[in-house]
Amino acid sequence: MTSSLNTFFEPAGVAIIGASDKPDKLSHGILRNMLEYGYQGGVYPVNPKSSEILGKTCYPDISVVPDPLDLAVIILPAPAIPGVLEACGKRGVKTVTVISGGFKEIGEEGKALEGQILEIIHKYGMRMIGPNCVGSFNLNNGMNTTFIKGKPATGGIGFISQSGAVCGGIVDHVLNNGIGFSHFLSLGNEADVNETDMMEYLVEDDKTSVIAIYAEGIQDGQRFIQSARKVTRRKPVLILKAGRSDEGARAVSSHTGSLAGSHTAYQAAFQQSGVIEVKNSTDLLNVAMALDWMPLPKGSRAAIVTNAGGPAALASDSLAENGIQLAHFSQATQAKLREKLSPAAQVANPVDMLGGATETEYGYALDCVLADENVDMALGVLVPQALVDTVKVAQAMLDAARKSGKPVLVCIMGSVSVHAAQQLLHDNHLPMVDYPEKSGVVFGALKQYADYLNSPPNDEETLSIKKDTAKVQALLAGSDLKNWGEHVTRPLLDAYGVSLIPGKLARDFQESLDAAKELGYPVVMKVASQDVLHKSDYGAIAVNIRDDGELENAYNRILENVHEHDVNARIEGVLLEKMAAKGQEVIIGMKRDPGFGPLMMFGMGGIFVELFKDVAFRVAPMTTADARAMLKQTKAVKLLSGWRGGIQYDTDAIIENILRLSQLAVDFPQIQEIEINPLLVLPKGQGALALDCRMILE
Amino acid sequence: MTSSLNTFFEPAGVAIIGASDKPDKLSHGILRNMLEYGYQGGVYPVNPKSSEILGKTCYPDISVVPDPLDLAVIILPAPAIPGVLEACGKRGVKTVTVISGGFKEIGEEGKALEGQILEIIHKYGMRMIGPNCVGSFNLNNGMNTTFIKGKPATGGIGFISQSGAVCGGIVDHVLNNGIGFSHFLSLGNEADVNETDMMEYLVEDDKTSVIAIYAEGIQDGQRFIQSARKVTRRKPVLILKAGRSDEGARAVSSHTGSLAGSHTAYQAAFQQSGVIEVKNSTDLLNVAMALDWMPLPKGSRAAIVTNAGGPAALASDSLAENGIQLAHFSQATQAKLREKLSPAAQVANPVDMLGGATETEYGYALDCVLADENVDMALGVLVPQALVDTVKVAQAMLDAARKSGKPVLVCIMGSVSVHAAQQLLHDNHLPMVDYPEKSGVVFGALKQYADYLNSPPNDEETLSIKKDTAKVQALLAGSDLKNWGEHVTRPLLDAYGVSLIPGKLARDFQESLDAAKELGYPVVMKVASQDVLHKSDYGAIAVNIRDDGELENAYNRILENVHEHDVNARIEGVLLEKMAAKGQEVIIGMKRDPGFGPLMMFGMGGIFVELFKDVAFRVAPMTTADARAMLKQTKAVKLLSGWRGGIQYDTDAIIENILRLSQLAVDFPQIQEIEINPLLVLPKGQGALALDCRMILE
The missing domain is CATH 3.40.50.261 (Succinyl-CoA synthetase domains)
Incomplete structure (x- = not known):
């Protein structure tokens, strides 16, 4: 392993800069920890005020510390740190841990100081943990730069x-x-x-x-x-x-x-x-x-073996809430259980052996259920009983777990009287929890990870799309608008192959007649104006226009309506679009997140988004698998997939459009938000069409 | 207090029937517990095989136990118990606790035995805890009939x-x-x-x-x-x-x-x-x-005072998930905090005093925030530090809590090093948790209970409804149908004042002409047949019938369709209903629960119920407040209440119909299920109308 971080955890020598001889100082605690947990390398306190601390020679400054020296741990007031870091850099120290606070977390001044020390770090090619931290502890070699007590x-x-x-x-x-x-x-x-x-x-x-x-x-x-x-x-x-x-x-x-x-x-x-x-x-x-x-489970079916029904019921709830089912045992397993357990025992799942169950019964029952091919994992529950040896039961569960190779979790209820059992189990790496309700999250996470490893690798794909980067560049460069309406956003989406409802911008009535003719009636007309963002609020949309007469009426009405709302609205014309066929409306969009970049969104339109918040998100760049998982995460997507014997819609077309939008967002960081609402999804094989869109730039 | 249960917990004398002299028996453990925790009354072991156990005279049977004797605790094999209970009854024992298992929980045979002992209990007017239990422990007088170790x-x-x-x-x-x-x-x-x-x-x-x-x-x-x-x-x-x-x-x-x-x-x-x-x-x-x-909070705004940001962030998440907000401090409070806390401290909420904060700072900060009228409760978070006295900080939090009278919860992270602080706090009745994530549920529950106490009492109301019980009785008596379709359910609902769309049953075409004339076009026609439960699957509904000609066509088509699907379907005629105005469709219904009786349901129709499970339930009998809360619990109800500036629908009419249905279900236990789907809700003041309904009897 040749990571540049290696010397944080396996340094050949460590200087503790600012180590104090006063036992009540944190820096003293760090030095003590460095000496106490078995670290074998050189440890060098640095402090001009002392000559020896805790039996170690103390050096007046870092330059005189003997070789080899890989790591410096620094506990000094913040303003002193830049100077010390310079000295570390010159001395050839590879890594530094700055424990001290007083940086970004206290405001502007601290932020500037943090920038300054980062520059020094970079200048000398060092790596730094911190500032404002409690250090690190490598338990395998005792390298402990924290002041935390105990191991x-x-x-x-x-x-x-x-x-x-x-x-x-x-x-x-x-x-x-x-x-x-x-x-x-x-x-x-x-x-x-x-x-x-x-x-x-x-x-x-x-x-x-x-x-x-x-x-x-x-x-x-x-x-x-x-x-x-x-x-x-x-x-x-x-x-x-x-x-x-x-x-x-x-x-x-x-x-x-x-x-x-x-x-x-x-x-x-x-x-x-x-x-x-x-x-x-x-x-x-x-x-x-x-x-x-624990090993990972092969499926999601759990067996419970218990000496009390109540805790098993609580465990069952917890399992169900985490996607784990109670296994159905085979007849053979139930017969085997009946053979040796008490006649009053319950041999269906959960196996309830009643209060008197001994280690022998626990071992037997766990062996039986773990051997059943319908069981992927087991939970052994023990409520300590006056006449039952808790440690022996723990040992029996351990033996059964080892024999089977399937994941086994132990729950022993209690705290005061169960410590010895816990110690036995944890010394032997069989995990134990103290309340049955904690079992579900554990098994659920094992299952989640097993499923993940079984899923095909979600590698980056390059989407093979018609992608006219130059055209988008030109469009963005050619405008100083912040809010882009539909008529200006369309050409940009088109350059990345997003499928648009056929449409044309018309600058006057004559052009709109030509456009309608070209598109074919019926058509939709919308105002094209940078000043009209919510077109329907302005009465600036007319749908289902069936002939030239209706077109003229619509044209005049829209212009009048806009004028009435905003006498100064700049009108570039009207956007003519083909009237869409019937389909399901969805929304796809992107909003740039300050931490992650382009955050893609998918949801069914209207109340599904607004009332039920039934939306899913992914960070771009996305793969096809990401997009598919995103759709699957919403409830409403069922309405697209033959809901109650209905139509199968073209979900592949949604995925394709999400990926195109995601690529656009990755390529052009100046786009802050973009939304296609609605994207009209047609029956399977017929694609999807953006019926409206808008965009916000930086 | 003169409850018949009193002698379970404050008996004048207790017999332990089946007490063993062998220390490894549970019955011996019970006797020991009875003697060990300070119970002052007489304790009498009963067992023919011993003369003395644990220094107590042992009696051969219950009849010779001296007076006074109120309670018998029984630990004997199940088959012996009826005889012993008889003896207890004769002896004048008032209450018995049967520890032994071997009853209902083991199957039919045990169930019969349980029935038998219950009869004996009733015969002698005794009360019984158990069977199959571990007894009870009154900590205030040391009356402990369990074998559990420790107090x-x-x-x-x-x-x-x-x-x-x-x-x-x-x-x-x-x-x-x-x-x-x-x-x-x-x-x-x-x-x-x-x-x-x-x-x-x-x-x-x-x-x-x-x-x-x-x-x-x-x-x-x-x-x-x-x-x-x-x-x-x-x-x-x-x-x-x-x-x-x-x-x-x-x-x-x-x-x-x-x-x-x-x-x-x-x-x-x-x-x-x-x-x-x-x-x-x-x-x-x-x-x-x-x-x-803790006292109950007046509102839902919490302050957090901490020496570390991470745990405060985890606490904030937990509070938010439980309906508790972070309080916004007044300027005065922030100024006061700034006065005495470290300059690097964060004085907005959460107040982060940084790692070095002492008991003085904790006390000061908690006093400041608790005095702010924008603060209803406070969480004090301490991550133990090498140089900070955890117990002193706990004392400071305790003092602040006592002074303020507002609810204060303490979180001290850790387990090994915080026990002394926990002991101080809990001895003084200030609650402490060990992880900040546990704070939300605690404050959330306090808030929930405070809100509940502030709500008007939800007393039973007698709904003043037209309620023709005799008519329903007659209708139910007059039919041996299990599944009741709309045409037979309607008169029954009508008897309880449920508002129905105007409609009439017509036995032939001429009657349907008369009915349509009476109702006025447009009308809806549905087949009336006990053999057709899913009318639309059969093509047995026609809507928007506008004249006599359309009526004739509809009549013939419906009869043909039904005949085609099921040549043997018994047809009683057709149901004519007025075509409904526009409104919102909801479902109200009842299903009888084996444990609670009539379980009422409300939801918006279609995908809201099927896809989003957006439904609410209450047990009948219900009050108006119950029904109102039930509506409010669904998300979709917002669609009825002026959603996005739209129409206000008549939610009062929904509530009224729910209450009528609930009363019907209470009065007639033979009704297993009843559903009105849809109930058409009209704009506010115009009511609601049942457009379809069905019912299932035992």
Whole structure:
């Protein structure tokens, strides 16, 4: 592994710049942690005021620290940091971790200082974690630049956190529960190294099997998606994203001082890159543990083996809410269960062996159900009983899980009396939860990841479209409009092959007669004016015009109506369009997200969007698979696919138009918003037609 | 308090029938618990095989146990129980708790035995908890008939559980965390005493301030609703209902052997009786603790005071998802905060005082925000820091909460290092959670209960409707049909004042001419046949008939179509109806639920119901307030209320028709299903008309 980030985690030597000899200082805590957890390289406190700290020679400045030296951890007041970084650069330090705050998060002044230190980093070709972070902890070699107390178990979870506080809180939660980690990485302001860098580092790290991220904002959304698409094919990536709600986003942005993208964009990004989103810290930990230790299920059918019905019912609800079904056992399995379990036991799923069930019965029942080909995974539930040895039952579940090779999750209810059982299970990498309601999210995530790995790779495709970039360039250059109405947007869409209802701009009545003749009656007439954005509010649309007489009436009425509403409206003429056949109306659109770039939208029109919010989003560039998944995500798309024996509509034509629009948005960043509303979808094989469109430029 | 249940919890003397001298027996554990937790009354082991157990004289049978004796706890094999109950009855025992299983839950044989013991109970006027339960624990006097180890803190939560296992699991979880309980009640099969009885007992118990229920099924749904409506006005009732999903319901019914009603009915019942439903055990405990200890908020605006941004962002998401907003502080509050907090602190909401914040800053900041009239509640978040005294911060939060009188929740992240702080807080009745994501459900539930108490009492109303019960009785008696089509259902609905589109049954063409003349063209014609349930599938409807000629054509076509589809269809004639004006179509209906009785349904028609499941339910009998809430619960109802500046429809007419239908369903239990689809809703003031209807009888 030759990542430029390697020396953060396996440095040949580490300087702690600003290390204090006072035990109540954070910098002292960092030095202590560096010495305490088994790191084998050189550790060099740097502080002109001391000659020795914690038995280590203290150096007056970085230039006199002996070789080799790869990493500097800096805890000094913010204004002192640029000078120290210069010294680090000159000394040949490769990587620095800046713990100190006082940068972007405190406002404009701090932001300027952060820019300044970033310049120094770049000048010397160094990499930097932070500023404003609590450092990192490589549990496999004891390299611990944090001041967090205690060491969780070592294992396969690489944990990346923007927030040092969340990192510290999680450490405290897992200290005694045996969930195992390879790294804790707190990234702080992410001036240089961000979660995408770390994800790419951890996917190459042999000791890491699952990447768990707490994020508030993602720096370069496009790079994150491209990177995550590759990483998730090799190792699962879990994310807990704060700022899902408007309130949460407000809290995040006041905290980080950065404009986060909308959560809609985040969700779209996670969906199209295979990242598994969880909703709280407990789920983050439980799912990470499960992905680290459990095999993936082949299907979605779970067996429950329990000594009490209530918890099994709660577990069943939780499974169902996460897309996991209760397996139907074969007759043979039920007969086998009946053979040795108590006659009062319930042998259908959930298998309820009643309160007295011993380790022997647990082992037997789990063996039976796990051997059934209708079972893809099993949950063993134990409510501790006075006369039942909880640790022995845990051992029996462990044995059964090992024998079967299928995913087995244990739930032992309680906390005070179940610690020994948990320790046995977690020491042996069988995951345990303490409430049955937590099982669904765990199995659901395993299933989600298994399905993802089984899906064909969602590689980038180049859409082979008629794509007249030069023409769009010219159209954009030739106008200083911000809001583009239909008559000016049409040629631009046409250049990217978006299918438009046939239409023509007519500058006067005579031209409109010619246009109608060319298009063929019946036609639709709309005013073409940069000053009329909501044409129907102005009475500036006439539909189903059937002959020259009606055309003349419509022409006069539209001009009058517009004039009446706005005497100064500049009218370029009228747009004549062929009257459309019958079809289903949908909306496709794009809005540029500050974090992720072009955010594509699809939904059925009208109340489906406005009342039911039945819309789906993806970030462009998109693949065909992205677009297909996007359609499938809406409920109303069923109306397009032979709903109640009705017509099959041309969904492929929607996908094609989404991809064309997505390509246009990628190629021309100056387009802020674009919407085709409605796109009229015709029966299968007959395509789709844009009946109206508009655009907003920067 | 003179409830017949009193002697379960404050008996003058208790016999433990089947108490064993072997320490590994559950019955021995029960006796030990009876002696260990401070119960002051007489405790009498009954077992012919022993003369003394745990220092207590053991009696050969119940008849020789000395007075006074109120309660018998029975742990014997199921077949021995009827005989022992007879002896108890004769001895004058008032209440019995049957711990033993082997009854309804094991099948038909057990069910019969359960019926038998219930008869004995009734014969002697005794009350019974169980069978198949783990007993109960009154923490205020140490009356503990369970064999569960350990005693949680004493407090205001009365916990009722159908499942003994869930009860035991919860006890283990709360043993060391200071959440306080008045009772643990495990009810098992609920042959006699059920959760409604217990709810009515606990509402009268001075030591209980909140009732928390774990339920799998509710025995008498109608009684539960009537009772809960009253109880919830005095004390909050929380419920965790297992079997929310189909999978969970399957698990429940295989476990309890009883047919649970649909969760739709449970939800409706909870909504209309003010019961707060939670989704998992953690929420049940946290919300119960909060309702026990916290005052109710006046509004829904929360302040967050924190030493770290990440957890505040997670808390904000959780608040938003539960209907709680971040408060906007006044300028004065922000200025006050700025005065004493670190200059780098964030003084907008969330108030982020950064990692170094001490107890002084916490106290100051909480005082400031709680004094702001824009703040209804506050969350204090602390991520433990090396140099900050967690217990002192907890004390500062406690002081601030006491001073303000507003609800304050504490979140201290971590588990290992925060126990002392939790103990201080919980000893002083300030609730604490360990993850910020748990705050939303807590505040959301407080807000929900506050809103409920502020709503006008939802008392039963007698709907003053034209209600011709005799006519309905006659109609029902006069037919042995199971499926009732429109022409036969109409007179029945009419008897309860449901507004029907004017219509007439015509037995031949001449009668249809007369009917059309009477109604006035245009009219609609539908076949009247008990053999044609889906009229449009048969081509048996004609709309917009404008004159006699069209009427004749329609008549002949309909008869032909029906004959073609089913040569044996019995045709009673045709139903002529006035062609309806334009309006919005909705569906109202009723389906009888096995647990709750008549379950009323409202939704907009077509895809709103079928695709978006945008429907709401309530259990009849209903009040006007219930019906109004039911409408408001659907999204599509916005289409009736001036959507986008459109027409206001007559929603009062919908409510009236729902109430009439609900009354009909209450009065005639033989009606299994009834549906008006569509009910055509006209503009405000013009009413609504049933355009089609059908009914299913037992």
